[in-house]
Amino acid sequence: MERRNSIPIIYARGNHYEVGYDVGRTFASLIQKFLEICSTLNEEFIPAYNTPAGKKAYEDTLRSVKDNFPQYVRELEGTADGAQVPFYKLFLLHLDRITTVAAEIENKILPVGCSTICLNQDEQEILGHTEDAISENLNLYYFVSAHIIADKPQGKWGITEEKFTSLCYPGHLPGYTMSYNHHGLIVSINTLSATFVRAGKTPRHFLTRALLSAENFSQAVQILKDPGCGAGDGCSVNLKFVKENDRLFYNIEIGPVVGDDMSQLNMALASPGENLIHCNRYLRLSIPEESGPMRDSSDARLKVLKKYTKPLKKSDVIEMLSDQTDSKYTVFQDTNIKTIAVGIFDCREKTWSIYSDKAKENEPLIVLPLVFKE
Template sequence: MPAIGSIGRRHSIPIIYTRGTHYEVGFDVGRTFASLIQEFIENCSTLNEELLPAYNTIKGRQTYEDTLLSLKTNFPQYIRELEGTADGSKVPFYKLFLLHLDRIITVSAGIKVNCQPVGCSTICVNQPGYEILGHTEDAITENLNHFYFVSAHITSEKPEGKWKVVEERFTSLCYPGHLPGYTMSYNHHGLVFSINTLSALNVFGAKTPRHFLTRALLSAENYSHALQILEDVGCGAGDGCSINLTFLNEEKQRTFYNIEMAPSGTDKKSLLNVLPASLGENLMHTNKYMRVSIPEEESCMLDSSVARMIALQGYSEATNKCNVIELLSNENNKEYPVFVSTNDFVSTIAVGVFDCTEKTWSIYADNPKKTKPLVVLPLVLKNKETNSVCH
């Protein structure tokens, strides 16, 4: 088996179309992508050098158990989905769950993590004739060539979890062994979104990890429902991220939203700050809190975020899709480029462009300024009148 990185950047993104219960869909994902998941788990430095040592401490194990218990209470269907992925891929569940805990468990265990400037950049352009959400998907380099699409239709016999979900239909770009929802995604209600990781200094166990809140977001039927999911009243986020979203089937003029979500140590709900962009306005976000005032982890990711914001300072003047592609292709800052070809820590594994006017999703496997989209997916939405799916 060739080592990760030795095969170069592949222009290939596999996809699975699957239908069933949460466990069945998870199992099919695990079984189909077992080799990618197993290879990633074997080589993932974050898991093997940070998360597993934290899990093997008393405090880390307690955080693991407390958070798992909370999720089994509020989101049991997503735990079963992850159990299905573990069973299908023949990878122990605890290793996959640790990926979703991320810094929550290392902070609780007092494990110092490596300085890795992992992050993503998102631009939303809301101009006459052009309604675009563009996103660079940056991840640890072990993720390069180790990601896939999940297009799933999930049905439950009875309402499940905190929000009593009975049906979900979505397509999401996924990291290996991770639940859908923490990258770029859309659902059949017309929700389109991307995620920027944010690193609050203080994170909390027994709350809802961000990966699970963005997984739940895939069920959102409208904007108010999305806010309700992210606020997570009664528990709240254990860590933070930024969500860039819009709904394609809005009856009014297009509005894009950037939602900064942060954990709270005192309230049983997430801290949310929403910035809308109406027609004629644009949005930009990287990996630093811009409006929620909380302490952040001092890391290379903050330095990278500031550098990328400077490089992308022309985003407010962007008026079309070509401008978005030009901005997300920027490599001028050699230390912290917007598009990262590859380095020892992080790579831009894909670039996505949602065209909300044409209802398409273009995915680039390399710098979009230098290549054509690898695939252009239609955004398939639910017909409210007939309750069927239509293009």
């Protein structure tokens, strides 16, 4: 498909169900279209769900999430109702490989993106990110800018208010791509594919959704640790609290829980004068990973990015995230896997620039101000 220079946005306020419903109602055509054409859903997740083992993994995980994060289940139910689509299909998207592994169905289609650079230099503090997805996602994404107000504390962390803006895939909860919240959090996510995943634990999509409520770094870490349950699968979280004065960027690798009802975490940080680069491999946690294009692509992209002279400014990050020099696995991807958007958070200017095409050759489609709580 031809790339469109268009990203729709919804501004919504209400409780979790109401915001989810308005997202679903507003983007019903995009959500319905995506469910129709999504190969992983229709060729892998639904067949897995229709097996006894896959259905049990689904039910065990849904029960766990309802216990710990009922407000986000209601939010997703609202999206399903608003879009007039079955809830189970949306929840399967959030389980990813959890049902297919349980059903022993081979995942032929694995994610192979994204790439993130955190630059922490004297005059520049930048988080740059390529949002990579299967080609079916091209032109099928939108912004959700939400102010959620609950009448009583919600879920295991007692949340009463959330205010954030997030780039979203159709029918997905906010939080799993690029986002910021009114407490000063900026964040991007890299998918990681551990060989083992856990049913009955918290899917990564729900952990990153919960992350949008974090008021400070210690809260963010506690949310990702998820004590008492732990992650069912893995990802890498790149974050910074812009309002804090420590000037630190963090990369947090998250692994599925092993034995102690808490996510495996490993943190790296970039102090002033340092940078961080992360793709889609575990660089520090010793966790077995799925082989194939995802590992190969991540290794190739990381190798290319590390060949560059140390980036010192925003234009260096844009150059690196536009790289297509590798013969097979490029940083800016445009084959069956596509970079559907590029985001540049500028912590000094307090802006978030979004590009729908290669950043070094195009102007940003939109530059959003980062609006924080006083």
